[in-house]
Amino acid sequence: MKSGLQSEVFEGFASAARSISNPELEKWKGGGGKVLGYTCSFVPEELIVAAGLMPFRIRGTGSLTAESANEYFEAANVCSFIRHTFDQVLQGRYDFLDGAVIGGGCDANRHIYDNWQKSPVKPQFLETIFFPHASGEPMALEFRGQLAGLKTKIEQHFGAEITDEKLRSAVRLCNETRSLQRDLYALRQSANPPITGGETVEVMVAGSSMPKERYNTMLRTLLEELRGATVPERKIGARIMIVGPGHDDTSMCDIVEELGGLVAADLTCFGGKVIFGSVQEEGPDPLQAIADYQVLARPFCPKNLGAHPHIQKELLDQVRALRVDGVIGQSFLCCNMWGGELYILHKELKEAGIPMLRLEREYVSGSSGQLQTRVQAFLETISGGGSC
């Protein structure tokens, strides 16, 4: 199912999401701008923006085989998202980066840092920060300390002074991005939304792949176009919500939507999890505000002890608000955290009478026939009123 969306702005987002480099990024680099890559949504883009750098979230887009990365990460034991992403690093696809910050989210992710350091493509600036794995004020204070350390390193390496005023300005800019993205998500509340789930993923992925100001401008334009669009009448089957880790491609949405469903919502690391709430713009310490946001406001990563009730509440709220008929929980093979989380969710949703399909998949297999068959069966089950 396609929304029929015809928009030059959207095409800009789509091309950014479907490849690693994109015209907006190249324009930024061409103008002498520097780019700092990062992994994991807990690395605050605000800090990078405040240094005058462009944040770019590193992903595995375009990878077909992780052969080179498999020399660093054992294939049978490490998730394919990490391996394909690192393979793209080894292939030189990220040579445009002026540095990278590796977020210590999951075990495999943080080892990108060690392995990148040992690789022949090590960037001049390579740092790692580790996120608290429990939520509370002492943890937010601890994370602030880590951010302060990272801030100093960025300042020293890039010769940039990150003042509180620059941080506040970056917070406002990134909050605006989140706000616009929430507006985009809100459009999918309608019975016949002007944008599909797959298209939304592309807009979201583009958000961490191009300069923020430019992205916000483009997204405002897109939102105006969508609000004024005449959406052709379509027969939409089940409304689906996707939950899981960082899927940066549209494959699962494409399967659902090609089968007549609609992905109405998601709680994933490139989607719904990054637009939750806002960083406090006022207050004496913007760095603490950023730390509070990451540690206290959005503890949705199953790596956090005690994350499950937050994930469950957010998911159920969205299921009700967006009239979701069923949930697809997808994780990558070897992902312990999401594998465990989806197991708990599955039991609870079953008790709540909400159909849920759990899938463990590889990063590069999104359109495989097997997945399609399982999703099709799930959608048919929902239509029949049953539960998988």
Added chain:
Amino acid sequence: MTLPAASQPADAYAQLKSEFGSMTAASFQGRMAEYVASGTPIVAGTDDFFPELFTAMEVPFYFVVRQGLELAFHVGKGPEAVDGYNELGGSSSLCSLQKAAAYLLMKGRLPKPSAIVMTSTSCDGQTAVNEMMANYAPWSDVPKMSFDASFEKDEASMEYLGKQWMRFIPLVEKATGRKFDLDRLKEVCEESNRQTRLLFDFQELRRAVPSPVRAEWGFLAYMAARWSGCGRPLATAWLQRLFDTTERRVRDGKGIDGVEEKIRYAWFDILPCWSDQLFPRLERELGAVNLMDLYGYSAPWPVIDTSTLETIFTSFAKRFLIGNPMTRQIFALSTVYGGDAVHIAKNFKCDAILMPSHVGHKDGAASHRVVHDLFREIGVPFLVVGCDVFDERYMTSDVVFNKIEAFFDTSGLRR
């Protein structure tokens, strides 16, 4: 006092093993059924954070994931528990020990604790099991506390964790009715310091050529000091006897009885549940002796500073993050994991290192290149096995033997 070699009982190690069994039977773990029957309050945790506290308070404690060993793999029911977990629809990615523990939890086979302590740990799978336990409906009324360990290893990071952990004392008091006594904790910590010193001294003896004992003795010594007898004089005396007995063997230049040592290697992971099928055969057919495993390796352990309650808990944090096997290597950069393996290879004069690459150890699996490069630098052959140290069905001990044998052949080590 050291006895002369002639008077050393031939079965000294059999005697030590028998005593170890008695010590285990008398430990918190060994008496768990008795506690359950008598309604004694129990504390459950998601790792071995501060066993000294529980010894000092005489509060029975169990480590949830370890129950997969105690109640499943060690009693021949591991595969059944793993299959049961799979039938419940659990995630395929967890390690088989965690699967067994999760199964026991979900089937109501773990003793219901009066309090639960959780801390971010070395492994994502552990976190997943923590979360299952925290959200297990029949235990929803059990008070729980979650703590965060910093990835950094500086003093401030240790204080950060130690201060959090101190908040657990009032909860334990309230949940179990036991009174906390700082002086008693100090006594236990001093005893624990003696034990970890003995662990290290015993390890030093194990560097001898030929190796005086099998690697399993390192593991048993760890278990005595950190699990069954932490902070208890009985375990200290046992460790002292183990040291003395082994010292005599080293002095006499004795290797393992009945083994002609030809190849010295380390198995750098947990000793498999199917060790009996693998290691004796390697000794018998290839003269290959295992010198070390991950839990038998003492780094050494940081000493507990008993000056104040704060220094004690900061020391607990250091022990957990710098001393505790697996946490030390995995809650760290790959260079720590690799560095320890290299340290073992050099100091124990290993001819080769075997990295079992247990299917659950994703962190280690993300470090192989780093470790491989380190070994290339020092010229020690290195094999990634790729097995499951708990569930032999993944790769049988015969297949593992064949891989190791071929590796020794191609490395020119077989002689």
